[in-house]
Amino acid sequence: MPIFDAVSGYLPQGPGWLPTWQLIVAVTAALNTVSNLTSLTFSRRLYNNAVTSVNPLQARTFAIWTLTSAVVRFYAAYNIHNKLIYDIALFTYLFAFFHFGSEILIYRTAKIAAPVLSPVIVSTSSLIWMLTQYNFYVKA
Numbered sequence: 266m267p268i269f270d271a272v273s274g275y276l277p278q279g280p281g282w283l284p285t286w287q288l289i290v291a292v293t294a295a296l297n298t299v300s301n302l303t304s305l306t307f308s309r310r311l312y313n314n315a316v317t318s319v320n321p322l323q324a325r326t327f328a329i330w331t332l333t334s335a336v337v338r339f340y341a342a343y344n345i346h347n348k349l350i351y352d353i354a355l356f357t358y359l360f361a362f363f364h365f366g367s368e369i370l371i372y373r374t375a376k377i378a379a380p381v382l383s384p385v386i387v388s389t390s391s392l393i394w395m396l397t398q399y400n401f402y403v404k405a
Contacts, residue, residue, distance in 0.1 A: 286343045290391065298332040301331065314375055359392060
């Protein structure tokens with residue numbers, strides 16, 4: 266497969282699938298950043314119970330928060346054995362979990378639907394994966 270051969274040298278070389286997962290989530294977050302910087306559509310779909318509260322400033326702020334998480338996860342993909350980077354990446358998922366959970370359960374700005382379920386599922390599964398594999402990847 267010539268395309269895979271061309272790309273494989275740029276993929277994380279760490280063991281297991283977690284480094285690749287970190288890269289996939291980072292790239293997805295970077296693309297999400299672009300969509301939030303250029304349009305209110307995604308943020309309005311995400312905060313579907315408070316559409317009138319979604320304005321250009323809120324969307325740009327969310328975009329920068331998402332970009333920050335993407336950068337941390339990108340570094341984690343390529344430095345999966347570094348305890349500091351691993352821990353910070355783990356915290357990005359914890360923050361996302363608490364953010365989206367509170368928006369659904371406490372503030373009620375989001376109702377359970379596909380756009381908000383995606384980050385909830387990604388953050389939850391990533392948290393569990395990273396916590397259960399901590400000793401495998403982090404060599405303290």
